[in-house]
Amino acid sequence: MRxxxxxxxxxxxxxxxLAVLVLAVLWALDLKLKxxxxxxxxxxxxxxxxxxxxxAFRAWSPRSFAxxxxxNLGLDYLLMPLYALSFFYSAIIAAEAFAPRPGRLxxxxxxxxxxxxxxxxxxxxxxxxxxxxxxxxPDDSLARLAFILSNAKTVxxxxxxxxxxxxxxxxxxxxxxxxxxxxxx
Numbered sequence: 001m002r003x004x005x006x007x008x009x010x011x012x013x014x015x016x017x018l019a020v021l022v023l024a025v026l027w028a029l030d031l032k033l034k035x036x037x038x039x040x041x042x043x044x045x046x047x048x049x050x051x052x053x054x055x056a057f058r059a060w061s062p063r064s065f066a067x068x069x070x071x072n073l074g075l076d077y078l079l080m081p082l083y084a085l086s087f088f089y090s091a092i093i094a095a096e097a098f099a100p101r102p103g104r105l106x107x108x109x110x111x112x113x114x115x116x117x118x119x120x121x122x123x124x125x126x127x128x129x130x131x132x133x134x135x136x137x138p139d140d141s142l143a144r145l146a147f148i149l150s151n152a153k154t155v156x157x158x159x160x161x162x163x164x165x166x167x168x169x170x171x172x173x174x175x176x177x178x179x180x181x182x183x184x185x
Contacts, residue, residue, distance in 0.1 A: 005096075012089035012167065019082035026075050033072065037065045041072040044130060045154075048147040053130075053138035060134075070134060073127045080120040087116035087160030090167035097170030112159055119156020122149045 003011075034040030039056040047053050060066045091113030099106035126149035129142050 008089060008092060009171070012086065012093060015082055015085040015089060016164070019079060019086045022075070022079045022082055026072060026079060029068065029072050029075070033060075033065060033068050037062075041069050041076075041130075045126070045150040046147075047143060049143050050133075050138035050140045053133050053143050057134060057138065066134065070131065073131050073134075076127055077124065080123050083157070083160060084117045084120040087163050088113050090160070090163040093170050094163055094166035098166065109163075112163060115156045116160035116163070119153045119160065122153040122156065125149045126153060 030040040030042050034043065037059045039059045044053065044056050047056065057066070060069050091109055095106050095109040095113075099109055126146050129146040129149070133139060133142055133146075
């Protein structure tokens with residue numbers, strides 16, 4: 001599939017802007033949840049056993065907290081394709097800017113374009129496990145699997161962040177300084 005540079009930049013801009021917007025809303029809602037209950041949905045990403053999840057779920061025992069936690073986990077599903085697309089387009093922009101010809105670097109960058117999509121799948125699995133434990137009660141094996149998926153997602157998002165930074169650098173190239181005709185070397 002071919003895509004024009006203008007269309008690529010437009011898709012990258014929209015997916016990145018929407019991802020930032022959804023992330024900001026999610027962050028604000030999670031801060032509200034954490035401020036009121038003491039535990040946010042971002043906190044449970046670091047939990048690796050049922051006891052930790054049980055403590056969080058007890059903190060969310062008022063139905064309003066549990067509903068907000070469930071909403072946050074659900075809203076994260078909207079964020080997943082947005083960041084995956086943003087990072088994917090970022091990789092294409094970076095590959096075109098820093099490795100325009102076929103070669104090892106280009107293959108590596110284009111391979112890395114798929115990593116955020118795998119991270120989004122890990123994120124989806126992590127959220128599904130966390131929601132299942134929220135609804136049915138925590139379980140050590142599910143908690144451990146959610147923790148593993150969370151760590152894999154974090155690695156993928158870090159790679160995506162590097163790709164995004166590379167795309168930003170590529171998008172706004174430095175212009176060479178004009179030579180000063182009066183200077184001498």
